[in-house]
Amino acid sequence: MSEFRYCKLSKEWILFAPERLLRPKEFYHNGNKKDEEETCPFDRNKEHLTPHEIARISQDDNWQCRVVPNLYNALSIDIEPKSSKEGFFDTFSGFGAHEVLIETPFHDKQMCDYEYNEFNNYLNLLQQRTQNLQKDIRLEYVSVFKNHGYNAGASLSHAHTQLMAMPFLPKKIQEEIEHKKRYYDEHKRALLDDMVYEELSFKDNIVCENADFVAYCPYASSVAFEVKIVSKKKLSSLVEFESKDISSLSDMLHDFFQRFKRTLGANVAFNLIFKNAPYVNYDEKTKEYFRFSIQILPRLYTMAGFELDSGMLINVVLPHVAAQAYKES
Ligand SMILES: [Zn+2]
Structure with missing residues (x-):
């Protein structure tokens, strides 16, 4: 038990x-x-x-x-x-x-x-x-x-x-939600929407995009070749998706994983995480501050003592280098 x-x-x-x-x-x-x-x-x-x-x-x-x-x-x-x-x-x-x-x-x-x-x-x-x-x-x-x-x-x-x-929110998720809510209260925009806007303006870290989603290697990626796929629409969870949104995300995942295979090979270990808004306190306002995304974390390197002690990750590949590799593949 x-x-x-x-x-x-x-x-x-x-x-x-x-x-x-x-x-x-x-x-x-x-x-x-x-x-x-x-x-x-x-x-x-x-x-x-x-x-x-x-x-x-x-x-x-x-x-x-x-x-x-x-x-x-x-x-x-x-x-x-x-x-x-x-x-x-x-x-x-x-x-x-x-x-x-x-x-x-x-x-x-x-x-x-x-x-x-x-x-x-x-x-x-x-x-x-x-x-x-x-x-x-x-x-x-x-x-x-x-x-x-x-x-x-x-x-x-x-x-x-x-x-x-x-039956409850993990501490990390709880802290993320509070942070996103505070940012929304101050700026009246979702934090991730602003980050995507900046990445799109910056251009170098973008891997691919379509009308509804964008895939990029975040400016402060936590691991080498990390990719985030974010909704451009006000969607906070897969539960809100219409069939055309699912279709558009399928296109994006298909495009991205072809690039992933050509860049890192089919056998590279990775974790894929769906970042959906939590069920608790979910309402119309959630769509304003929480943006649906997918995080893809290749496991090319193992966490060691420094990471486990400090909680600070050491990334050996800059995101624009990773994005360039995906883009050109
Ligand atoms: Zn089998």
Whole structure:
């Protein structure tokens, strides 16, 4: 059974999920492709190896992508959200949702190989799930992320994205929201809109853009070859997207991942994070101060002692150099 424990020193909740230790460790295998394909629970015709299906998108009676509960879940929707004390210490039950979106039925297909249609199915299904989880008023935030490659924390190589919905806002997200609200109160504009405006004027860090989205390497990128894809429209979350917005973002992701593959190669580990507005206190004003974005963080270098101590990252590639490489690829 998982639980949150509050660290009074860092003023942060830590999630303890011992069941995660039992996860299959495909990457620890000796690289035997045959073993991997025989046991992969995410392939077509292996549906019996996953828990009951939550949602799917099909074409011609074949599923294209599907969502299942995470078998090695860090959070569970079936337990009561409850805080308690253990003497001096505070805990909270491991209540929440932990789902896996299997992006493709094909074992070896990766995001870099997707066509427009595959991105479109993927985003439509993610939207369905984020909208559905929002209806549960006990959930305040959903973290939507993809780990690609062992260095990015993936335990299975089959392409998948995870959704973890939680009963409270993590400290980092809470601080980000407060900062964005304060900026809006002062300037009457969203902070990220202003940053995008500056990047577009500066030009050097822009990778690609269309009418609705822009991809760029941020001026103060946290890691080498980081990319942010930001909505130019007043959209704060995937839940607000119309089908034409999903279509436009699919185009953008398709264009970007072709560049990513040509620049860094298909095997580079990366994390992809959807920055959606939290569920809690979500209203019309949210669209004014919070802007939807996607963060792509290649994992070319490992964090070391200095980063862990100071919280300050050392980036060895300037963003205009990274942007130039993506642009020319
Ligand atoms: Zn597979």
